[in-house]
Amino acid sequence: MLFDLEPKSKREDLFGRDNEVNAIVNFIRSKSRFLAIYGIRRVGKTSVLRVALNEASIPYCYIDARMLENDFTKRRLYQLISNYLTELSIKWRLEKPLGISQGQFGA
Incomplete structure (x- = not known):
């Protein structure tokens, strides 16, 4: 659902964030040790991270x-x-x- 306030978990629910998702997936797969995602509230940081984590197909713990x-x-x-x-x-x-x-x- 496009206009839901809950964070997204699937790429098809995001709009115009392919570059960010791909960059995070590549970062995760490179086994780098630290990633910071920052920005003002309600711009989709959590959604982009969740989609990337799901697409990376690795076990993760989101707190x-x-x-x-x-x-x-x-x-x-x-x-x-x-x-x-x-x-x-x-x-x-x-x-x-x-x-x-x-x-x-x-x-």
Whole structure:
């Protein structure tokens, strides 16, 4: 849906962002270590990132930092990471046998 306020996950839902998506996919596949995406609010940063991550076909963990606004502690961050890794592990074990193992996070 083109005019939905929710971030997009599929390229066909984006308009005019092919260059950005391709650049991010190439960056991810080059195994570079740091990527910063910045800009003013509501211009599609999250959508471009989500589409690129989906197209890169790699396991990833996306954490929305707004979930930590009112409760920013190491324990809360580790809890979010652990929850996402559990979901990721289940998803990839069902879709692709990658042998992902999950350890415990301490605070």
